[in-house]
Amino acid sequence: EIVLTQSPGTLALSPGERATLSCRASQSVSSNYLAWYQQKPGQAPRLLIYDAVSRATGIPDTFSGSGSGTDFSLTISRLEPEDFAAYYCQQYGTSPFTFGGGTKVEI
């Protein structure tokens, strides 16, 4: 199984700052099939990025994904108050389709 390691576990930033989240895979992610999700307390996850670099419908361009192979990143160029949440990466190129442990972005 592909293990996804997200870092840091918690990121303390202020509104307006830039956030960079990392997701490292234990082996290469097939076809760069990697997604990023945002989850707020008490809510279902929301798809932000798919196929490593493509923004999902309705996602603002302050969110961007990059990377390939085993190293991926999610960047939030300028944090808005509503962006403080937990973020998860997931690979769906090789079964089982594993999630990372998450990064919490807090004020």
Add this chain to the structure above:
Amino acid sequence: EVQVLESGGGLVQPGGSLRLSCAASGFTFSDNAMSWVRQAPGKGLEWVSVISGSGGHTYHADSVKGRFTISRDNSRDTLYLQMNSLRAEDTAIYYCAKARTSSRFSALDYWGHGTLVTVSS
């Protein structure tokens, strides 16, 4: 508007069974793969199962293989998860999620609100 709505959660004893359902609307159900993802209280997300749009291909996580079965009825626009031999560690919110394409190898673009399964005596 795309909607997926889970039902069937509840309290069950260890060793028992439960069947979750997910009613879909707002899209052509057979055009999309579907998944189940769970989240234990206070923990991260754990992928459980996926089924292709036609229903002909499925995958399950090792932690549930042989105990859980994903299936779908495209005539009823409904996804299922049959859960047998339940254990305390299966306690979680179970989310139904729509994949972006008919392939199992797709990100999940719409999620339900989840249904809580509690396994306890």
